[in-house]
Amino acid sequence: MKAHTEYLTFHTRTRRQYINITDRVEAALRKAGIQEGLAVVSAMHITAGVYVNDAEDGLIADIDKWLDQLAPQGVDYRHHRTGEDNGDAHLKNLLIGHEVIIPVTKGRLDFGPWQQVYYAEFDGCRDKRVIIKIMGE
Amino acid sequence: MKAHTEYLTFHTRTRRQYINITDRVEAALRKAGIQEGLAVVSAMHITAGVYVNDAEDGLIADIDKWLDQLAPQGVDYRHHRTGEDNGDAHLKNLLIGHEVIIPVTKGRLDFGPWQQVYYAEFDGCRDKRVIIKIMGE
């Protein structure tokens, strides 16, 4: 069994941003030299997420609007009594999930035709990290 | 370490449908011959999901109604400017999740008494695939 670990760092210019990281996960997989196994891609923060969906700008705008409808910014969350203002980002993280697990077959991410991995930043403008862990043989 | 991979294909008659696939995951596990490990069950599409919950028809009706309240069909999503009409199916996928990971112990899915694996179709009437990947020893 082999294990390969990489960390990506993101520093967005806006509070919320959606970044396609499929190429970077594939690059990590090539370095791992693993043919059969599992890849975990996970935000190391509680105000960011990782999800799998389509690389289509209209859809990304829909996702952003939808997340802010279901977990709105600007609400007077109890979490804000600590001095934070990012209660919405915590809830968006819980809604979208912070990690995905991707099967690896014959040295490739075993995805369907439209599946892409995204990093979803909900409280950006500072360094945030993602871990890629690939395990297999 | 062993890895076993299977693909299931579904072609539903209705746009949305919920299919209990626990037996098929168990059958894949028997073929894998793995006693200790992890099983990933993952939709290979961005308009379908996989979840674990109860095999109870009333609850399935509740889940369907609830998903359509939180991510409604019939909204004028920006994604529809591409000619698609399935924006809601993308959001339902993000809400329910596209994959589950199930512990395997002594050659069995290590589930509690009511846990069942479901394939959730949100944009059906065409061939859609699910991957089962089991890794262990």
Add this chain to the structure above:
Amino acid sequence: MKAHTEYLTFHTRTRRQYINITDRVEAALRKAGIQEGLAVVSAMHITAGVYVNDAEDGLIADIDKWLDQLAPQGVDYRHHRTGEDNGDAHLKNLLIGHEVIIPVTKGRLDFGPWQQVYYAEFDGCRDKRVIIKIMGE
């Protein structure tokens, strides 16, 4: 490859409760003696969840309120025709997710600074179980 399995049991005094189980997952990891791998922490029930987020009481109150807004208790769910009254707990489980997967690096949970594992009880006052499965080398 090694695999280590543990079961935790919870019996809450209230219907809904959020319990930080990070220490117990770390204790399981020490027993597992695994340096590189993956840890799965999964509720064995369909009315409870496991998530990763912040150990901050205000936020936990926000999460509880938010979950009950999106998947409210007291609605006349179809599931209740079976005699159950926990339809909301099933939907809360689907919203928050029932399992997380955590990378293990150098014998530690490879978490960011604020990430903590929580057991989320949505239908308590009875024995409920969580499985911890750690796989690696």
